[in-house]
Structure formats: structure tokens, C-alpha cells
Amino acid sequence: MKKIFGIILFSALTYTGAMAQGNITPAAKGVVYGANIGEKKVVAGNDFEQKLKGETPVKMQVKGKVTSVCEKRGCWANVDLGNGKTVFVKMKDYAFFVPMDLIGKSVLLSGEAYQESTSVEELRHYAEDAKKSKEEIEAITQPKVNNRFTAAGITVLD
Known part of the structure; x- marks a missing residue:
């Protein structure tokens, strides 16, 4: 019985450790997170929103510079499209x-783009994740239409 409990405990600790932020491969040129999708027809930052008119979500690739990342797990990022x-x-x-x-870092995003209205509650949650001040969080009073992207793969370009 002790042996089984020990195996379960070891497995649980190993899994928890694997999920920690520290075990994610550091960002460096050529590192791929998710699916390794080669560069194809990349949409220019200036054309990003135009491509979203009508059909959504739209499969595409776009390049940009990462401006922030979820500090808790790395489960989201904001990317400046250069426009x-x-x-x-x-x-x-x-x-x-x-x-x-x-x-x-500059990255290549591969996946699906769309626009979405984000509620005040969700905007405040993201602001908390980003360690914004209480005043900045309370200043969020209106929903916002945002450019969104569901990444199947992210490739570090520099």
C-alpha cells in the first residue's frame, strides 16, 4: 500500500513540476511553441483587421513583437502588429x-484571428494577471472590441 501511495505521489509531483512556468523552453530564435507551422502567406500588420471583415475566424499567419505574457502560466500574450x-x-x-x-521578441503567429468584445469583468481579470495597480483595474469600466488570435503555433523570429 505504501508503495502504491509513493508511486501516485511521485507521479503527481512530476506532473505538477512539468506544468510549471520554469520548465518552458526559453525564448530564442527558431524556438517553436505548439505546432511547427512553416512560414507561408504572412498577413501584414496593416492588413490584419481588413482580413477580418466578414468571415471570422480567419486562418492566417502574422508577425509581431510580444509586449506582455501571462505571468502565472504563460497562457496568453499581447503582440504588437507594428501598426x-x-x-x-x-x-x-x-x-x-x-x-x-x-x-x-519578434514572433510568427500561426492560427485563427477574429474580433471579440471583451467584458469589463474579463478585462479586469487580465489586468490583475498583468499585475496592474488597483487604480488601473478600477478604471476599466467599458467593454472593448479586441483583435484576438488563437495560436496553433508560435515561432520565435529573433
């Missing part, structure tokens, strides 16, 4: 996470 617009990125089916050191 004054950003896109909020979540990982498809939470199949992978990204490290904090991805901030400031």
Missing part, C-alpha cells in the same frame, strides 16, 4: 504555454 494595433493571443486548447522571456 499601432495589438492582438491578444491565447494558445489553442491550452496545449502549450510561452515563457516570460518572450517579451520583446
Whole structure:
């Protein structure tokens, strides 16, 4: 009985350790998180929102610079598209996470883009995740239409 309990405890600790942020491969040129999807027809940042008119979600690839990452698990990121617009990125089916050191890196996103209205409650939750001040969180009073992206793969470009 003790042996079975020991095996279960070891397995649980191993799984928990594998899920920790520290075990994610550090960001470096060529590192791929999620599916390794080669670069194909990349949508320019200036054309991103135009591609979303009508049909959504839209399968695409887009390049940008990571401006923030979820500090808890690396389960989301914000990416500057280089045109004054950003896109909020979540990982498809939470199949992978990204490290904090991805901030400031240029990346290739592969997946599906869409626009979505985000509630005040969810915006405040994300602000808490990003360690915003209480005043900044309370200043969020209106929902916001955001560019969103469900990433099947993220490739570090620099």
C-alpha cells in the first residue's frame, strides 16, 4: 500500500513540476511553441483587421513583437502588429504555454484571428494577471472590441 501511495505521489509531483512556468523552453530564435507551422502567406500588420471583415475566424499567419505574457502560466500574450494595433493571443486548447522571456521578441503567429468584445469583468481579470495597480483595474469600466488570435503555433523570429 505504501508503495502504491509513493508511486501516485511521485507521479503527481512530476506532473505538477512539468506544468510549471520554469520548465518552458526559453525564448530564442527558431524556438517553436505548439505546432511547427512553416512560414507561408504572412498577413501584414496593416492588413490584419481588413482580413477580418466578414468571415471570422480567419486562418492566417502574422508577425509581431510580444509586449506582455501571462505571468502565472504563460497562457496568453499581447503582440504588437507594428501598426499601432495589438492582438491578444491565447494558445489553442491550452496545449502549450510561452515563457516570460518572450517579451520583446519578434514572433510568427500561426492560427485563427477574429474580433471579440471583451467584458469589463474579463478585462479586469487580465489586468490583475498583468499585475496592474488597483487604480488601473478600477478604471476599466467599458467593454472593448479586441483583435484576438488563437495560436496553433508560435515561432520565435529573433
